[in-house]
Amino acid sequence: MAKIMKFIGFFALLVIFSSSFANRAEANHSWGGYHWARTANPFNLNLGNNISRNWISFLTQASSDWSQSAVLGTSVIKGATRPANCRPTNGQVEVCSSKYGQNGWLGLASIWTSSEHITQATVKLNDSYFDRSSVYNTPAWRASVMCQEVGHTLGLDHQDEDFYNSPLGTCMDYSVDPTLNQHPNFHDYEELENIYLHLDPASTLNQLTRRAVGNNNLDEPTAWGKAVKFSKNGKPVVFEQDLGSENKLFTFVVWTD
Ligand SMILES: [Zn+2]
Ligand SMILES: [Zn+2]
Structure with missing residues (x-):
């Protein structure tokens, strides 16, 4: 009985x-409930600074915007990698800018997970476009892409993936005109509270060690694995690569036109 x-x-x-x-x-x-494991809230996530001078104010802004969350804060710290290869560091986010080439993408967030937990992440901002293109070399585009990529490393997906509807007023929304989408909105903070409601028995933060990263050349779309999500206009925007033993690599892309 x-x-x-x-x-x-x-x-x-x-x-x-x-x-x-x-x-x-x-x-x-x-995106699938993936999150940093931590034993207490609010927690702090370090953002390594591996960016050129043009980006500093935007990283500072994104860090302070996301730190408005009730469950987490972010701190900008000295970066631990070279911008050009942007290798991940276990337990934190490395934010990098460099001329990654005319390979079609403006920004990437690469996030490594182990079971349901995020273990490390990188953000790459492609100066091949940002420094040269009259379209993208604007404060609004820089702020919006920086804010969105950092948002992905916290566990957030896009709120909307249609470039042509009216902007939702969050950087987690695609829009051809990012003017109104430079910061998180209330719903992003609400979602973070959902994601980080529970506590974990151990933390994946601040490990400061190197882990195997799978394919090292992540500048090329062919290295990202299979497309698992598409924008309204049919472009793949999230990729997933199975690294075995419940380890995965997710890549979020902001494409140029
Ligand atoms: Zn957890
Ligand atoms: Zn995105």
Whole structure:
């Protein structure tokens, strides 16, 4: 009898868990519930500075914007990699800018996960476009892309992937005109509270060691794995690469036109 009760109890838990998970997945814009593991809230996430002078004020702004969250803060620290190869550091985000070439993308967020936890991330801002293109070399484009890529490293997905509808007023929204999309909005902070509601038994933050990163040349779209999500106009915007043993690499892309 006790065994049966245990069994029923287990099932009830399973149903509650999976239905609340399903509700969350519907009502939110996290990407699969991936998150930094931590033992207390609010937690601090370090953002390594590997960017050119043109980007500093935008990283400072994005860091202070995301730090408005009730569950987390971000700190800009000295970077631990060279901008050109932008190698990840376990337990933090490395933010890099460099001329990565005319390969079609403005910005990338690469995020490594182990089971449901984020272990390390990089943000790359492509100066081959930002420094040269009259379209993208604007404060609005720089602010919007910086804010969005850092947002992905926190566990957020886009709120909207249609470039041509009216802007939602968040950097997690695609728009041909980013003027109104330079900062997070209330719903982003709300979503972060959902993602980081629970605590974990151990932390994936501040590990400061190198981990295997799989394919090292992540500038090329062919290295990102399979496309798992597409924008309204049919471009792949999220890629997933299976690294084995429940380790994955996710790549979020902002393409040029
Ligand atoms: Zn967790
Ligand atoms: Zn994005």
